[in-house]
Amino acid sequence: MFNGTLLLTKLILRQQRFKLFIWLAGLIGVTLAAASAYPTMYPDMQAKQAFAITMENPAMIAMIGIGYDMEEYTAIGALFANEMLLFTAITVAIMNILLVTRMTRADEEDGRVEMIRSLPTGRLAYMSAAVIVIVLANVILALFTGLGLTALGIDGIGMESSFLYGSILAGTGLTFAGFTAVFAQLAETARGTSMLAFGSLIAAYLMRAVGDVNSDVISLMSPLGWTVRTNVFITDDWWLIFLFLTLTIVLTLVAFWLHGIRDLDAGFISAKSGRIHASTFLQKPFGLILHLQRTNLLIWGICLFLLSAAFGFILGDLEKYFSDVAFIEAMLADNPGSNMTDQFISLLMAIMALVSTVPAVMGVLHVKGEEMKHRSENIYSRAVSRMHLLSNYLILAIVVSVMMQALVALGLWSAGLSVMDEPLELATIFSAAFVYLPAMWLIIGLAILLIGLLPKIATFVWAYVFYGFVTVYIGDMLELPEWLNNLSVFEHVPQLPAADMDFENIIWITGIAIVLMVTGFIGYRRRDLEG
Numbered sequence: 001m002f003n004g005t006l007l008l009t010k011l012i013l014r015q016q017r018f019k020l021f022i023w024l025a026g027l028i029g030v031t032l033a034a035a036s037a038y039p040t041m042y043p044d045m046q047a048k049q050a051f052a053i054t055m056e057n058p059a060m061i062a063m064i065g066i067g068y069d070m071e072e073y074t075a076i077g078a079l080f081a082n083e084m085l086l087f088t089a090i091t092v093a094i095m096n097i098l099l100v101t102r103m104t105r106a107d108e109e110d111g112r113v114e115m116i117r118s119l120p121t122g123r124l125a126y127m128s129a130a131v132i133v134i135v136l137a138n139v140i141l142a143l144f145t146g147l148g149l150t151a152l153g154i155d156g157i158g159m160e161s162s163f164l165y166g167s168i169l170a171g172t173g174l175t176f177a178g179f180t181a182v183f184a185q186l187a188e189t190a191r192g193t194s195m196l197a198f199g200s201l202i203a204a205y206l207m208r209a210v211g212d213v214n215s216d217v218i219s220l221m222s223p224l225g226w227t228v229r230t231n232v233f234i235t236d237d238w239w240l241i242f243l244f245l246t247l248t249i250v251l252t253l254v255a256f257w258l259h260g261i262r263d264l265d266a267g268f269i270s271a272k273s274g275r276i277h278a279s280t281f282l283q284k285p286f287g288l289i290l291h292l293q294r295t296n297l298l299i300w301g302i303c304l305f306l307l308s309a310a311f312g313f314i315l316g317d318l319e320k321y322f323s324d325v326a327f328i329e330a331m332l333a334d335n336p337g338s339n340m341t342d343q344f345i346s347l348l349m350a351i352m353a354l355v356s357t358v359p360a361v362m363g364v365l366h367v368k369g370e371e372m373k374h375r376s377e378n379i380y381s382r383a384v385s386r387m388h389l390l391s392n393y394l395i396l397a398i399v400v401s402v403m404m405q406a407l408v409a410l411g412l413w414s415a416g417l418s419v420m421d422e423p424l425e426l427a428t429i430f431s432a433a434f435v436y437l438p439a440m441w442l443i444i445g446l447a448i449l450l451i452g453l454l455p456k457i458a459t460f461v462w463a464y465v466f467y468g469f470v471t472v473y474i475g476d477m478l479e480l481p482e483w484l485n486n487l488s489v490f491e492h493v494p495q496l497p498a499a500d501m502d503f504e505n506i507i508w509i510t511g512i513a514i515v516l517m518v519t520g521f522i523g524y525r526r527r528d529l530e531g
Helices: 007-039 046-052 058-062 070-074 075-108 112-117 124-152 158-188 190-212 214-222 223-227 237-263 287-312 313-322 326-331 340-372 376-380 386-417 426-434 438-455 455-478 503-526
Strands: none
Touching: 007 075, 007 124, 007 455, 046 075, 058 075, 058 190, 058 287, 070 075, 075 112, 075 124, 075 158, 075 190, 075 223, 075 503, 112 124, 124 158, 124 237, 158 190, 158 237, 158 438, 190 214, 190 223, 190 287, 214 223, 223 237, 287 340, 287 386, 313 340, 313 386, 340 376, 340 386, 340 426, 340 438, 340 455, 376 386, 386 426, 386 438, 386 503, 438 455, 438 503
């Protein structure tokens, strides 16, 4: 059953080594850089107590987790964990979901597992190798995060607490790796696997948010509820780590059992049968592309609307709770003439624009996936040119970017109506959202450029998206050099409504986006098809 596991482990490590390095280096680096900035951000008790008061706000609790007792915020570690732990753990969960999906269902869908099984290897060897690799990745993350935080020598961030912090990240990641491994047996496709896994992550976050505000019982039903209840840097409750490990082991055993009893390429949740005859709309390239992505786009749209609405409910309490919090002030736009609400909306729209970029870029990269799986050949066998097909992917990506930003603006505005004494005008919110469209189009253009010229590294566009998130979210807090911040296109977008409109920058960004797209189209038309 397990014959050849060691060799397959080496094979998967070789295949995924670059992705693993990027993920681990990014997570560990950002964590350590953020931790090193906290003593400067909170130099005295007044600043620390201001944040402690902020954590009494139910909206803040729903966003980042339950707070500690007021006296516990004397330690820098408490503030660091309160602000960084949950979202870092969510990022680790995303890493595990993507990697496990790639190493299990995606490899099976691509035919790699079938080829491996034709060799003298055990039935469970490939999945065992994937589990070993993901465990190694999380152990490395825990160890180096713990060592790094300890090495910083910050008062209030001790060695035991540092290793607990790293273990929490690894435990959360392994738990969602276990969920993903189970979903890989249930779904028939990698897309279905990732949708189920991300759905579980969103459900876990919402359960934790509701539970943290209303009932601990609800929150404890979510793995993310365990994440924020370890009291790291305070009492260091290690017992919750054993809960993570127990659930991970149970999920992994279930995944192995399901994997052992199902047929190759089959899933326990069968895809529903389609129509015998396709509609006229489906026979067109744009209709086919939209049909394949419609469920994914619908889920993204709903999630973005709900997320922006959740932030909208905070708008009424911004001045009361956040005016003296160093963490918030470090992130907000540097526009002293504007009020905190405008500055918060500026920051929020930049972050939400980055999130909205994800489904648009995923849609564009879909053309590369279809090419690698030989499906594009079926389309090109008809009277469809490469330029026409790629242009349809581009049109859909642009439409998606506009729709996602519209949903973000609508969610924020509709929620703000119920909590603000003087609600913001709808036009103000929409302009703050739509001003980021050229930046989103530039990233879409970068994806098309890579597809056209360097298809093997097209997924590197995600590294640029992640870098943009770092500069927007914690760039000022990390005090990065200006030239590093300027590498992100989002740094050049006018931060409406806190700042004035800058049409020159918008024109430049749009022009660069067009150049990238045109160059990508030319490269795609001239190069050989892969797969």
